[in-house]
Amino acid sequence: MIFERAVRPWLFRLGGGDAEAAHDWTLRRLAVLARQPAALAALRARYLVQAPRTVFGVRFPNPVGLAAGMDKNGLALPAWSALGFGFVEVGTVTAHAQPGNPRPRLFRLPDSAAVVNRMGFNNAGAEALAVRLAALPRPLGVPLGISLGKSKVTPLDEAVEDYLASYRALRSHGDYFAVNVSSPNTPGLRSLQDKEHLDALLAALVGEKPVLVKIAPDLTEPAIAELLEVCLARGAAGVIATNTTLSRDGLAAADRPRGAQAGGLSGRPLAERARAVVSFVHTETGGRLPVVGVGGILDPDDATRMFDAGASLVQLYTGFIYRGPGLTRAVARAAAGVAPPTAATLR
Numbered sequence: 001m002i003f004e005r006a007v008r009p010w011l012f013r014l015g016g017g018d019a020e021a022a023h024d025w026t027l028r029r030l031a032v033l034a035r036q037p038a039a040l041a042a043l044r045a046r047y048l049v050q051a052p053r054t055v056f057g058v059r060f061p062n063p064v065g066l067a068a069g070m071d072k073n074g075l076a077l078p079a080w081s082a083l084g085f086g087f088v089e090v091g092t093v094t095a096h097a098q099p100g101n102p103r104p105r106l107f108r109l110p111d112s113a114a115v116v117n118r119m120g121f122n123n124a125g126a127e128a129l130a131v132r133l134a135a136l137p138r139p140l141g142v143p144l145g146i147s148l149g150k151s152k153v154t155p156l157d158e159a160v161e162d163y164l165a166s167y168r169a170l171r172s173h174g175d176y177f178a179v180n181v182s183s184p185n186t187p188g189l190r191s192l193q194d195k196e197h198l199d200a201l202l203a204a205l206v207g208e209k210p211v212l213v214k215i216a217p218d219l220t221e222p223a224i225a226e227l228l229e230v231c232l233a234r235g236a237a238g239v240i241a242t243n244t245t246l247s248r249d250g251l252a253a254a255d256r257p258r259g260a261q262a263g264g265l266s267g268r269p270l271a272e273r274a275r276a277v278v279s280f281v282h283t284e285t286g287g288r289l290p291v292v293g294v295g296g297i298l299d300p301d302d303a304t305r306m307f308d309a310g311a312s313l314v315q316l317y318t319g320f321i322y323r324g325p326g327l328t329r330a331v332a333r334a335a336a337g338v339a340p341p342t343a344a345t346l347r
């Protein structure tokens with residue numbers, strides 16, 4: 001509540017209301033905090049909730065993760081776990097450092113509890129992330145996921161080599177890897193969800209560490225079914241559902257002008273579709289592929305519905321923007337009373 005009444009209004013005014021200015025400021029503050037053991041201990045005492053579960057062979061202190069894109073370069077890792085996250089997914093990183101799309105590229109739609117972004121994988125590159133992760137005091141206390149994407153300069157037919165270069169630089173640092181083939185903001189990227197492309201990608205990446213595939217909510221069910229066959233055949237460890245959507249359904253009237261901005265929509269309007277995709281994946285695979293449910297979790301009931309749909313883990317992004325760290329704690333507390341979907345989904 002303090003966050004929503006006092007912190008959020010202040011953050012939302014930063015930079016003349018530029019959403020990325022608020023994001024950058026928060027990340028800088030958290031990066032400073034991440035180097036202060038006393039501050040971390042105080043946060044931990046306030047936010048940490050134990051609700052352990054083991055999924056794809058990895059033990060999570062609680063099943064509520066920070067979604068990819070919030071801390072692309074891994075600047076504030078110890079702070080996220082102190083704020084109660086049971087795992088953190090850094091990235092998306094690419095083999096080549098890249099600036100992303102021109103600003104402004106991040107837009108808040110407050111009446112809809114939503115965000116539109118067209119960041120375009122702005123990141124310092126896989127090598128820089130590897131250097132930062134190597135310097136971190138370990139253990140981190142929570143599993144670290146690393147999200148990999150394709151560099152913009154790399155043609156689609158060289159995508160496998162590009163992902164592989166990032167993977168090689170980072171493989172010793174991640175507890176799992178997410179193959180991001182679903183961002184709407186890199187031209188052509190989503191075509192890597194096709195059977196042949198994904199098959200080649202997974203053939204190159206699956207092996208040593210759990211590899212999960214992050215999918216778009218805009219795929220049809222037959223396309224998801226085909227993708228799942230490839231995931232199962234190639235030994236993917238799970239699916240992350242979902243990334244942002246190109247749809248603009250469900251926006252409040254006041255948000256429609258901003259909603260017309262190009263990019264992917266996240267937050268409340270995505271919740272129902274993301275949950276439907278989670279449910280489809282869980283049912284279609286008979287629980288054989290663990291699902292990380294992400295999209296529109298704004299309160300603990302949203303998370304409970306996501307677990308009920310078959311998610312073994314959940315992630316937050318837009319909900320954290322609107323509700324702050326109290327949401328992470330509330331969702332983890334709810335999860336503490338929620339059993340995993342079925343024993344079969346846990347490997």
Ligand SMILES: Cc1cc2nc3c(=O)[nH]c(=O)nc-3n(C[C@H](O)[C@H](O)[C@H](O)COP(=O)(O)O)c2cc1C
Nearest residue numbers: 067068069091092117242243266267295296317318
């Ligand atoms: C500003 C922004 C940047 C994002 N960047 C990434 C990214 O780099 N990689 C990725 O896999 N997903 C990225 N996402 C998608 C989120 O991880 C998440 O899948 C999506 O926002 C749906 O969850 P939410 O409704 O809780 O935000 C981004 C989302 C936002 C809002």
